[in-house]
Amino acid sequence: xxxxxxxxxxxxxxxxxxxxxxxxxxxxxxxxxxxxxxxxxxxxxxxxxxxxxxxxxxxxxxxxxxxxxxxxxxxxxxxxxxxxxxxxxxxxxxxxxxxxxxxxxxxxxxxxxxxxxxxxxxxxxxxxxxxxxxxxxxxxxxxxxxxxxxxxxxxxxxxxxxxxxxxxxxxxxxxxxxxxxxxxxxxxxxxxxxxxxxxxxxxxxxxxxxxxxxxxxxxxxxxxxxxxxxxxxxxxxxxxxxxxxxxxxxxxxxxxxxxxxxxxxxxxxxxxxxxxxxxxxxxxxxxxxxxxxxxxxxxxxxxxxxxxxxxxxxxxxxxxxxxxxxxxxxxxxxxxxxxxxxxxxxxxxxxxxxxxxxxxxxxxxxxxxxxxxxxxxxxxxxxxxxxxxxxxxxxxxxxxxxxxxxxxxxxxxxxxxxxxxxxxxxxxxxxxxxxxxxxxxxxxxxxxxxxxxxxxxxxxxxxxxxxxxxxxxxxxxx
Amino acid sequence: xxxxxxxxxxxxxxxxxxxxxxxxxxxxxxxxxxxxxxxxxxxxxxxxxxxxxxxxxxxxxxxxxxxxxxxxxxxxxxxxxxxxxxxxxxxxxxxxxxxxxxxxxxxxxxxxxxxxxxxxxxxxxxxxxxxxxxxxxxxxxxxxxxxxxxxxxxxxxxxxxxxxxxxxxxxxxxxxxxxxxxxxxxxxxxxxxxxxxxxxxxxxxxxxxxxxxxxxxxxxxxxxxxxxxxxxxxxxxxxxxxxxxxxxxxxxxxxxxxxxxxxxxxxxxxxxxxxxxxxxxxxxxxxxxxxxxxxxxxxxxxxxxxxxxxxxxxxxxxxxxxxxxxxxxxxxxxxxxxxxxxxxxxx
Numbered sequence: 001x002x003x004x005x006x007x008x009x010x011x012x013x014x015x016x017x018x019x020x021x022x023x024x025x026x027x028x029x030x031x032x033x034x035x036x037x038x039x040x041x042x043x044x045x046x047x048x049x050x051x052x053x054x055x056x057x058x059x060x061x062x063x064x065x066x067x068x069x070x071x072x073x074x075x076x077x078x079x080x081x082x083x084x085x086x087x088x089x090x091x092x093x094x095x096x097x098x099x100x101x102x103x104x105x106x107x108x109x110x111x112x113x114x115x116x117x118x119x120x121x122x123x124x125x126x127x128x129x130x131x132x133x134x135x136x137x138x139x140x141x142x143x144x145x146x147x148x149x150x151x152x153x154x155x156x157x158x159x160x161x162x163x164x165x166x167x168x169x170x171x172x173x174x175x176x177x178x179x180x181x182x183x184x185x186x187x188x189x190x191x192x193x194x195x196x197x198x199x200x201x202x203x204x205x206x207x208x209x210x211x212x213x214x215x216x217x218x219x220x221x222x223x224x225x226x227x228x229x230x231x232x233x234x235x236x237x238x239x240x241x242x243x244x245x246x247x248x249x250x251x252x253x254x255x256x257x258x259x260x261x262x263x264x265x266x267x268x269x270x271x272x273x274x275x276x277x278x279x280x281x282x283x284x285x286x287x288x289x290x291x292x293x294x295x296x297x298x299x300x301x302x303x304x305x306x307x308x309x310x311x312x313x314x315x316x317x318x319x320x321x322x323x324x325x326x327x328x329x330x331x332x333x334x335x336x337x338x339x340x341x342x343x344x345x346x347x348x349x350x351x352x353x354x355x356x357x358x359x360x361x362x363x364x365x366x367x368x369x370x371x372x373x374x375x376x377x378x379x380x381x382x383x384x385x386x387x388x389x390x391x392x393x394x395x396x397x398x399x400x401x402x403x404x405x406x407x408x409x410x411x412x413x414x415x416x417x418x419x420x421x422x423x424x425x426x427x428x429x430x431x432x433x434x435x436x437x438x439x440x441x442x443x444x445x446x447x448x449x450x451x452x453x454x455x456x457x458x459x460x461x462x463x464x465x466x467x468x469x470x471x472x473x474x475x476x477x478x
Numbered sequence: 479x480x481x482x483x484x485x486x487x488x489x490x491x492x493x494x495x496x497x498x499x500x501x502x503x504x505x506x507x508x509x510x511x512x513x514x515x516x517x518x519x520x521x522x523x524x525x526x527x528x529x530x531x532x533x534x535x536x537x538x539x540x541x542x543x544x545x546x547x548x549x550x551x552x553x554x555x556x557x558x559x560x561x562x563x564x565x566x567x568x569x570x571x572x573x574x575x576x577x578x579x580x581x582x583x584x585x586x587x588x589x590x591x592x593x594x595x596x597x598x599x600x601x602x603x604x605x606x607x608x609x610x611x612x613x614x615x616x617x618x619x620x621x622x623x624x625x626x627x628x629x630x631x632x633x634x635x636x637x638x639x640x641x642x643x644x645x646x647x648x649x650x651x652x653x654x655x656x657x658x659x660x661x662x663x664x665x666x667x668x669x670x671x672x673x674x675x676x677x678x679x680x681x682x683x684x685x686x687x688x689x690x691x692x693x694x695x696x697x698x699x700x701x702x703x704x705x706x707x708x709x710x711x712x713x714x715x716x717x718x719x720x721x722x723x724x725x726x727x728x729x730x731x732x733x734x735x736x737x738x739x740x741x742x743x744x745x746x747x748x749x750x751x752x753x754x755x756x757x758x759x760x761x762x763x764x765x766x767x768x769x770x771x772x773x774x775x776x777x778x779x780x781x782x783x784x785x786x787x788x789x790x791x792x793x794x795x796x797x798x799x800x801x802x803x804x805x806x807x808x809x810x811x812x813x814x815x816x817x818x819x820x821x822x823x824x825x
Contacts, residue, residue, distance in 0.1 A: 016485060194480065196484045223594075227598040228597070393773075396773070452494065456492075464542065465542070
């Protein structure tokens with residue numbers, strides 16, 4: 001079920017009403033939310049529910065087993081360590097089967113063909129269940145947190161099932177931790193004070209970003225240029241690259257805004273997932289603003305276990321690079337994602353080296369100019385990496401980049417409106433947070449009738465400005 | 479705000495938006511074929527029509543230039559065509575048109591168009607035909623279009639009003655990927671996709687569109703490309719059945735040459751294949767990640783296959799029409815002589 005649809009609106013009305021009516025009855029409320037989440041996920045394909053149920057059962061059991069194998073003081077034991085490893089292997093095995101099996105087989109068979117050995121490869125054309133990467137990562141974090149003694153109270157299977165399957169974050173995040181979610185299951189939010197103004201603003205902003213901005217950029221320039229870069233000239237290609245950077249941000253952060261707003265209406269607060277990433281002055285800063293819940297997952301469950309920055313500089317650089325490569329592969333089984341991760345990893349390493357070398361040195365330039373140059377560099381490196389993220393193959397990505405230096409080619413799709421949308425979207429990143437917050441406070445003071453009119457007008461406007469259908473969110477495929 | 483009041487605000491806002499947007503919702507519902515939901519959408523739309531509430535939305539649409547046409551008046555278009563054809567020789571129309579051989583000095587006008595699948599293919603086709611030196615290509619694709627939704631994009635009208643007056647000698651056309659959706663029949667009823675009544679209406683539209691493409695002097699060939707097989711997870715439907723309709727309707731129209739794309743994008747069992755070897759034996763990705771649209775490589779492959787087919791109808795010897803082995807399909811691949819009414823397991 002997609003968020004900006006009539007189906008979801010009807011579904012949510014039922015869930016909202018049921019949730020607040022049942023909230024005082026803790027067990028009934030949990031069953032109701034669980035059933036709602038299963039309906040939401042099963043709407044795509046009821047077969048997915050088997051996998052989700054299995055994931056819930058296996059990880060809950062492993063979490064309990066890990067907890068019981070800790071010392072009474074919560075210290076790790078050999079058995080707990082092994083159980084955590086088993087949990088990680090099982091989860092990554094599931095993810096690997098659905099996500100990487102065909103990629104692995106086709107890579108091997110291509111290599112064998114290239115040396116003259118013909119193999120009848122068993123490509124299974126496995127369909128990737130929507131959101132699998134998100135709930136698998138949440139499950140891993142749950143078991144590891146218990147194994148580390150950080151999360152001292154294993155959840156009941158009902159609580160764990162609600163945590164893992166909660167519909168608002170199930171298919172595209174944010175990646176919420178049990179320690180953030182579970183306490184909210186026991187809390188009893190006051191139904192007289194729901195943060196509706198903040199939620200409505202988030203939902204409207206998310207829908208506008210997804211349905212209007214993202215769809216417009218995709219149709220206007222991104223899809224045509226990436227589909228056949230050889231037909232386009234440098235201006236169209238450059239704008240398509242910038243447009244894709246905005247498109248993926250609008251698409252993904254739009255979904256997250258809706259998810260956070262929807263959860264907020266039910267009295268659940270999710271962690272922030274985006275914080276104006278395109279105003280970052282360094283790539284490290286970018287990663288503290290882009291898909292923040294994935295960044296901290298990679299930091300806590302990959303970077304730190306690899307040694308983090310506790311070893312030599314060389315080891316720190318290796319760890320950074322490896323984390324970005326694995327982060328790239330998390331997005332999908334394609335060499336394009338590996339290159340995307342490698343660009344980020346290399347630049348993060350280079351950034352650290354340069355910072356250390358230039359520590360204490362002054363460039364002698366006005367600070368504002370230095371900041372502008374830093375921003376320009378980081379933004380363009382991020383956009384360069386997005387080319388590989390979006391392209392079907394590494395060859396196609398290079399073909400597109402090569403067109404930046406072409407002497408001819410079409411400028412179809414380039415328009416003043418397109419440029420305004422790109423520039424306006426980038427500029428919006430620099431709007432101070434206090435402005436939308438003030439708007440929320442102001443909106444909250446409106447009479448209900450005015451709020452109704454504003455919400456209805458917003459919905460009509462989004463529908464009118466958007467395309468005829470709603471394309472799935474880009475991050476569903478991950 | 480209290481939860482009780484929030485539910486009132488949400489319900490009221492949705493109701494107001496639903497009423498104002500009723501026409502848009504009905505259009506989408508008609509396309510998807512929502513059963514009982516479609517009935518509700520119709521009822522709401524009729525209420526808003528009576529009360530003129532849809533005025534707000536239609537004003538916005540009008541300002542944006544969206545969703546203006548609602549009907550496909552094929553009969554009227556056919557009548558106009560028929561007038562132009564009076565001078566045409568009935569006998570000539572029974573033969574495959576014989577077109578003069580193009581040369582660099584007298585290049586042939588070739589038009590390629592269709593839905594979003596034609597985007598990648600068409601861009602490749604435009605580039606490759608241009609490189610032969612004997613064609614003057616025009617690309618004309620429109621995303622999310624087909625023959626099912628003339629309210630969204632009226633192809634027959636566009637062909638007659640905008641394309642045929644430019645007098646192309648060859649048209650290469652491809653539809654189907656967006657057509658596996660419900661249609662409004664001639665009597666205003668919603669026809670459920672791929673049902674018998676749907677097939678009848680779709681066949682009628684295909685036949686009418688093909689008839690529109692006949693030139694009065696029998697000097698135009700249309701290469702009607704069937705849709706390729708779609709990959710898993712695409713949720714498209716009826717590609718095989720639509721292919722059958724195109725092929726069978728083309729049989730009685732010599733000016734329409736059906737081109738069977740299916741074997742060029744499937745394995746030996748005619749099952750979708752994302753990666754396939756070209757004539758040089760190297761396996762390459764033929765489709766984009768969505769398993770629907772062609773990759774550039776796939777677009778090139780289809781382009782050379784279509785040019786090869788054109789070469790069987792028109793003398794292309796004056797042009798550079800020998801494809802690089804890395805772009806063309808293996809020579810062993812051929813079109814099917816007969817298209818089956820359906821393909822088991824096809825998306």
